[in-house]
Amino acid sequence: AALVLQLSLSIADCPGTGSTQAGRATACQGCPNQRFCAAGATAPDPAEAAELRERLRGVKHTVLVLSGKGGVGKSTFSALLAHGLAADETKQVALLDIDICGPSIPKMMGLEGEQVHQSGSGWSPVYVEENLGVMSVGFLLSSPDDAVIWRGPKKNGLIKQFLRDVDWGEIDYLIIDTPPGTSDEHLSIVQYLSAAHVDGAVIITTPQEVSLQDVRKEINFCHKVKLPVIGVVENMSGFVCPKCKNESQIFPPTTGGAEKMCQNFSVSLLGRVPLDPQIGKSCDKGQSFLSEAPESPATLSYRNIIQRIQEYCDQQQFQEEKII
Numbered sequence: 001a002a003l004v005l006q007l008s009l010s011i012a013d014c015p016g017t018g019s020t021q022a023g024r025a026t027a028c029q030g031c032p033n034q035r036f037c038a039a040g041a042t043a044p045d046p047a048e049a050a051e052l053r054e055r056l057r058g059v060k061h062t063v064l065v066l067s068g069k070g071g072v073g074k075s076t077f078s079a080l081l082a083h084g085l086a087a088d089e090t091k092q093v094a095l096l097d098i099d100i101c102g103p104s105i106p107k108m109m110g111l112e113g114e115q116v117h118q119s120g121s122g123w124s125p126v127y128v129e130e131n132l133g134v135m136s137v138g139f140l141l142s143s144p145d146d147a148v149i150w151r152g153p154k155k156n157g158l159i160k161q162f163l164r165d166v167d168w169g170e171i172d173y174l175i176i177d178t179p180p181g182t183s184d185e186h187l188s189i190v191q192y193l194s195a196a197h198v199d200g201a202v203i204i205t206t207p208q209e210v211s212l213q214d215v216r217k218e219i220n221f222c223h224k225v226k227l228p229v230i231g232v233v234e235n236m237s238g239f240v241c242p243k244c245k246n247e248s249q250i251f252p253p254t255t256g257g258a259e260k261m262c263q264n265f266s267v268s269l270l271g272r273v274p275l276d277p278q279i280g281k282s283c284d285k286g287q288s289f290l291s292e293a294p295e296s297p298a299t300l301s302y303r304n305i306i307q308r309i310q311e312y313c314d315q316q317q318f319q320e321e322k323i324i
Contacts, residue, residue, distance in 0.1 A: 015027065015028070048160075048195070049194075049195035050195075051164055052160075052163055052164055052192055052195040052196060053195045053196050055122075055163065055164050055165075055166075055168065056163065056168065056174075056193075056195075056196040056197075057196070058168060058169055058170040058171060059094075059168060059171045059174045059196065059197070060171065060172050060173070060313075060317070061172060061173045061174070061197075061199050061313040061316075061317070062173075062174045062176065062193060062196070062197060062198040062199055063081070063173065063174070063175050063176070063198075063199055063200065063201070063202060063230065063309065063313070064176045064178060064189065064198065064200070064201040064202070064227070065077055065078045065081070065175065065176065065177050065178060065201070065202050065204065066178050066186070066201045066202070066203050066204070066218050066221075066222070067180055067203055067204040067205060067214070067215055067218055068180060068181060068182060068214030068215050068216075068217045068218035068221075069180055069205065069206075069210075069211045069214040069215060070179075070180035071180075072180075072204050072205055072206045072211055072215075072235055072236070073204055073206075073235040073236065073273075074177060074178065074180070074204045075097075075099065075104045075105055075108060075177050076108065076235075076279060076283055077202070077204050077233060077235065077273075078095060078097075078105065078175055078176075078177035079095065079105060079108040079109055079177075079283070079288075080288065080289060080290055080302055080306075081175055081202075081306060081309070082094075082095040082109075082132060082134075082173075082175050083132070083288040083290055083291075084290055084302060084303060084306040085172075085173050085175075085306065085310070086128075086129055086131050086132040087290070089131055091131060091172040091173065092131050092169070092170060092171045092172050092173075093131060093132045093133075093171065093172065093173045093174075093175070094125060094132075094133045094134070094135070094168055094171045094173070094174045094175070095109070095132070095133070095134045095135075095175045095177065096134075096135050096136075096162055096163075096166075096174060096175070096176045096177070097134070097135065097136035097137070097138065097177045098159050098162065098176060098177065098178055098179070098185055098189060099177060099178065099179040099185075100137050100148055100150065100155045100158060100159075100179070100185065101147075101148050101150075101155075101179065102179065103136045103137050103138035103141075103148075104138075105134060105136045105138065105177055106126075106134070106136050106138035106139060106144070107138075107144070107283070107284070107286060108283045108286060109128050109134050109286060110128065110285070110286025110287060111126050111128065111134055111139070111286070112138075112144055112286065113144075114126045114139055115139055116135070116139045116140060119167065121167040122165045122166055122167040123135070123165050123166045123167065124166075124167055125166060125167075125168070126139055133168075135162055135166050137158060152183075152184035155184055155185060155188075156184055156185070156188040159185060159188045159189055159192065160188070160192055163192050163193075173313070176189060180214075182217055182218060182221040186221065187225070190225045190227055198227065198228075199228070199230065199312065199313050199316050200227065200228030200229060200230040200312070200316075201222055201227050201228070201229055201230060202230050202231060202232075202233060202270065202309065203215060203218055203219060203222075203229060203231075203232045203233070203267075204232075204233050204235055205232060205233070205234055205235065205258050205261070206234070206235055206236045206237075206251045207234055207236070207237055207249070207251045207252065207253035207257040207258065208251040208252060208253065208254060209254050209255045211251070212255060212257075212258070212261050215232070215258075215261065216261065216265070219232075219265050219267060229267045229268075230268070230270070230309060230312050231262075231267060231268035231269060231270035231308065231309075231312075232258050232261070232262050232267055232268070232269050232270060233258075233270050233271060233272075233273065233305055234257060234258035234259070234269065234271070234272040234273070235273050236250060236251055236273070236274075236275050237251075237257075237258075237272035237273060237274055237275075238250070238272075238274050238275065239274060239275040240274060240297065250275060258272070268308075270305045270308050270309065271301050271304055271305040271308070272301060273298050273301045273302060273305070274297055274298050274301065275298075276289075276293065276296050276297070276298040278292060278293045278296065278298075279298060289302075290302060290303070
């Protein structure tokens with residue numbers, strides 16, 4: 001009971017990774033990450049920061065896709081966000097998959113079996129279209145069935161390598177697909193991106209409470225590490241039968257769903273995406289659902305959400321230019 005009480009107090013009173021008290025506060029006692037925070041591992045050293053800043057200087061907007069819960073559709077959303085943004089041929093889009101143990105982006109983007117090529121300027125992304133490049137650990141595996149059995153430091157090292165060694169070039173949008181949770185990979189990507197610009201995070205949930213309780217943790221994580229929350233997307237939000245047109249709640253919003261949660265946390269609800277069997281079929285085939293089913297209500301929802309994300313990024317850029 002004492003251990004449980006100590007852990008709950010530590011989580012509630014965590015000073016945050018960017019605090020000068022990180023790893024030193026009373027609440028840090030017993031935390032497994034105490035040593036790393038106390039050693040200043042939450043901020044890149046100046047030389048490393050300069051290197052990352054130089055590599056990412058051509059990236060205008062960076063958007064992280066997060067969720068504390070697995071299986072809510074983060075990778076699907078990341079893939080379709082990239083496709084939607086790249087529909088404008090004047091925009092250069094990159095999709096980075098940092099789900100080291102479960103890289104599904106190569107499959108969803110129709111790039112299974114592709115390999116990373118290296119040039120004098122670094123690793124080259126694998127391109128779906130001329131204006132849409134992808135990077136994932138899946139391109140480094142000899143087989144898509146290979147298990148990545150790595151401890152945290154090795155995963156963190158690969159994330160840094162993706163940011164530092166990939167020749168991203170001039171990019172309008174860098175979309176980063178993350179694994180579920182609020183641990184190593186998430187701390188690392190926020191740490192490394194602190195050397196460059198990040199617009200914020202889009203958080204994915206499904207309507208039921210078992211998902212929302214983990215997503216609340218993700219929102220609190222963003223607040224702790226000072227990562228702006230662009231908004232929340234409620235995925236799998238109802239199902240309309242294509243024959244009888246009746247709507248069913250596959251995942252009932254017993255506690256008010258994402259809308260109620262967003263009101264409580266004062267964050268934006270970007271939209272709701274209904275279930276559509278074609279989404280899974282398109283992902284399995286490595287094709288864009290947005291172009292495969294352009295008239296689907298889910299496609300309309302995705303396009304509205306993507307437009308809101310673009311507007312947010314444009315507003316952020318306007319504010320920065322105004323300050324300068």
